[in-house]
Amino acid sequence: MQQILDAILGDDLAKLGELPVPDHYRGVTVHAEDTEMFDGLPTREKDPRKSLHLDEVPTPELAPGEALVAVMASAINYNTVWTSIFEPLSTFGFLRRYGRTSPLAARHDLPYHVVGSDLSGVVLRTGPGVHAWQPGDEVVAHCLSVELEHPDGHGDTMLDPQQRIWGFETNFGGLAELALVKANQLMPKPAHLTWEEAASPGLVNSTAYRQLVSRNGADMKQGDVVLIWGASGGLGSYATQFALHGGAIPVCVVSSPEKAEICRRMGAELIIDRAAEGYRFWKDEHTQDPGEWKRFGARIRELTGGEDPDIVFEHPGRETFGASVFVAKRGGTIVTCASTSGYDHSYDNRYLWMNLKRIIGSHFANYREAWEANRLVAKGKIHPTLSKVYSLADTGQAAHDVHRNRHQGKVGVLCLAPQEGLGVRDEELRAAHLAEINRFRDQ
Known part of the structure; x- marks a missing residue:
């Protein structure tokens, strides 16, 4: 592994194809034997530091259409948190089901799961069969793993019944020194970014692009009022950027003055600090408060000059969904992915059907959407939202901080990269956008 790292750091990338592939590597894992370790505990008390391990694992066999990548950096997503606390399901069920689909997929069905x-x-x-990528290519990876053996996947790969999220529903993920991906997950690394900056947008940037910009999502247009929950977070920070650069009007919902300031740095003007303003959408565990929906809607109209949101960018789920359906304008769209506060959503359907609103489910992105989202990063139009970087050995702490919402934007992890700040190829483009690249780091 040291030879590989020396070749990368020494810009001797052509040499990589000649170096031997290590038969083991370090990866962050969960263990099948631990799946019941948090039984009976409230979600908040489940601790990723206890379930995530840094193990030496065997290097998987390379199959046709795949690539083995030396990982310089990775990042934490909520799916890593869910994996680490075994909610809502243990990911070993995903691996078992995938393993039954083919002899090559059986490689993924192991008593450990390399995550990321x-x-x-x-x-x-x-x-075999990979021609677009060669050893030595500097890359980032999106997380859609798809077999493309079903006709439904050929219009939109997200509709393929065999689509999976790599590192969550498959093994050999990115929080490791090596990772196994399908070649059609690869995209060019943005040349002006460091390894850790380049690793951070992938999942959330692509997800936000499909959810908000793509015709498969909300199909945002200029002038749309877009309500963005968690607007300074990993997902919302990209939605805020897409809204601003797409000519829309974001209304950013945050939970602290610090997060409000980050939204202002991105260029947003309409901001609601829901903690400071005391919104409580649930009276108790079982009862929502429509009066709070109305107060929230009035606050939005106060900021927008009387307009309701054309689009609500939803991802918190249970806690906010009733309010989201209520505040969307007549004929508006609630587009939802994830459910970080709970999957069991409830809302008053009168406000949906009688006002002709739509709920759209959105999940990650297809290759075209992921490529377009990455292209905007590479051109310096959309910027990484990296706030803090951990070592591979401290991945458990990184996931714990995300689980407890102690982070801003995205949290990165150094894998093979020995330090931050490496990997920049285009210093001129970087210099032109350094303030935007660092705006989440300055908190």
Whole structure:
């Protein structure tokens, strides 16, 4: 592994195809034997530091259409948190089901799961049939793993019944020194970013692009009022940028003055600090408070000059969904992915059907959408939202901080990269956008 790292750091990338592939590598894992360790505990008390391990694991066999990547950096997503606390399900069920689909997929069905759905790094090897990528290519990876053996996947790969999220529903993820991906997950690394910066946008940037910009999502247009929950967070910070750069009007919902300031730095003007303003959408565990929906809607109209949101960018789920359906304008759209506060959503359907609103489910992105989202990063139009970086050995702490919402934007993890700040190829483009690149780091 040291030879591989020396070649990357020494810009001797052509040499990588000649170096031997290590038969083991370090990866962050959960263990099948631990799946019941948090039984009976409230979600908040489940601790990723106790379930995430840094193990030496065997290097998987490389199959046709795949690539083995030397991972320089990765990042934490909520799916890593869910994996680590075994909620809502243990991911070993995903691996078992995938393993039954083919002999090659059986490689993924193991008593350990190497996690992580982001990476930046360098291609080390490619399998038979891979022609677009070569050893030495600097890449990032999106997290859609799809077999494309079903006709439904050929209009939109997200509709393929065999689509999975790499590193969550498959094994050999990005929080490791090596990662196994399908070649059609690879995209060029933005040349002006460091390894850790380049690793951070992948999942959330692509998800926000499909959810808000794509015709498969809300199909945002200029002038749309877009209500964005968690607007300074990993997902919302990209939605805020897409809204601003797409000519829409974001209304940013945050939970602290610090997060409000980050939204202002991105260029947003309409901001609601829901903690400071004391919104409580639930009277108790079982009863929502429509009076709070109305107060929230009035606050939005106060900021927008009387307009309701054309689009509500939803991802908290249970806690906010009733309010989201209520405040969307007549004929408006609630587009939802994830459910970080709970999956059991409830809302008053009168406000949906009688006002002709739509709820759209959105999940990650297809290759075209992920490529377009990455292209905007590479051109310096959309910027990473990296706030803090951990070592691979401290991944448990990184996931714990995300679980407790102690982070801003995205949290990165150094894998093979020995320190921050490496991997920049285009210093001129970087210099032109350094303030935007660092705006989450300055908190």
